[in-house]
Amino acid sequence: MFYMRTTLDLPSDLLDEAQRLLGFKSKTDTVVLSLTELVRRRRIEELKALAGRVNLEFDVDESRRRPAPTRARQRARQRTRSR
Numbered sequence: 001m002f003y004m005r006t007t008l009d010l011p012s013d014l015l016d017e018a019q020r021l022l023g024f025k026s027k028t029d030t031v032v033l034s035l036t037e038l039v040r041r042r043r044i045e046e047l048k049a050l051a052g053r054v055n056l057e058f059d060v061d062e063s064r065r066r067p068a069p070t071r072a073r074q075r076a077r078q079r080t081r082s083r
Contacts (some may be wrong), residue, residue, distance in 0.1 A: 008031075015027060024030045069077075 010031075011031065016036060019025070019027065019030045022030055022033060022035070
């Protein structure tokens with residue numbers, strides 16, 4: 001993870017309460033965890049919104065089969081083997 005230094009104007013009472021609730025002494029840790037949690041929750045909501053919209057039915061055996069080699073691929077293999 002790459003960190004960047006930035007200046008933010010944050011309400012001190014909100015930051016203090018978040019630090020107290022999370023048990024952190026560091027403001028940076030408080031903000032990083034808060035942002036991480038926000039992103040995690042939004043991603044979960046996006047996944048929930050997809051429920052019933054994505055067809056997850058597929059044939060596992062079929063998906064594991066390799067496509068039949070084309071003649072061009074067969075010739076290329078023969079050329080590399082004869083070298």
